[in-house]
Amino acid sequence: xxxxxxxxxxxxKDNRDKATVAxxxxxxxxxxxxxxxxxxxxEAVRLAVPGYADDVHEEGFAPLKDLIANFAAAxxxxxxxxxxxxxxxxxxxxxxxxxxxVGGAKLVEWLSDGSPCVSY
Amino acid sequence: xxxxxxxxxxxADRWDAGDMGCGELIVLLRARIxxxxxxxxxxxxxxxxxxxxxxxxxxxxTGHRLRHEAHPDYWIERRAD
Numbered sequence: 001x002x003x004x005x006x007x008x009x010x011x012x013k014d015n016r017d018k019a020t021v022a023x024x025x026x027x028x029x030x031x032x033x034x035x036x037x038x039x040x041x042x043e044a045v046r047l048a049v050p051g052y053a054d055d056v057h058e059e060g061f062a063p064l065k066d067l068i069a070n071f072a073a074a075x076x077x078x079x080x081x082x083x084x085x086x087x088x089x090x091x092x093x094x095x096x097x098x099x100x101x102v103g104g105a106k107l108v109e110w111l112s113d114g115s116p117c118v119s120y
Numbered sequence: 121x122x123x124x125x126x127x128x129x130x131x132a133d134r135w136d137a138g139d140m141g142c143g144e145l146i147v148l149l150r151a152r153i154x155x156x157x158x159x160x161x162x163x164x165x166x167x168x169x170x171x172x173x174x175x176x177x178x179x180x181x182t183g184h185r186l187r188h189e190a191h192p193d194y195w196i197e198r199r200a201d
Contacts, residue, residue: 027143031150032181
């Protein structure tokens with residue numbers, strides 16, 4: 001049962017619970033052999049910065065850095081909203097493995113063939 | 121006490137995932153099953169209360185066959201490529 005799946009995330013340390021659960025669901029999709037995208041926008045773009053997520057560990061869940069690493073290792077794709085990243089003055093040359101800075105057209109392209117998307 | 125296994129023959133791999141569940145379990149299960157040869161069995165123990173619903177759904181999506189389940193024990197056969 002091939003297919004695509006998208007998880008849209010707009011939170012980082014401002015809502016550690018949502019940031020964590022978004023990656024748990026993304027791991028469920030990637031682990032179920034869906035071609036899976038995590039789209040990071042607004043505050044969530046900070047998660048694409050190496051080391052940022054290292055101290056996020058919600059009770060009852062794996063550490064966020066492990067969830068992100070497992071997602072990338074399973075072949076997951078991470079798109080990072082370009083204007084959101086630039087607005088925050090972050091360094092586009094320092095990204096976690098699997099992350100790619102993109103504009104909105106890449107998200108639209110991913111969703112245009114009917115990919116479902118869940119938002120956190 | 122370990123649950124008695126079904127008459128499926130020996131499992132090629134054994135994984136006690138403890139209380140791990142949801143996507144944390146599924147993404148690691150994917151890697152574990154991909155390490156097997158087609159037709160080989162994985163004996164998984166997953167105590168998470170969501171596992172009895174999640175693992176059959178994962179099996180239907182991926183084609184890896186859930187040969188037997190007796191929560192918290194599951195025997196999964198790797199599909200042919």
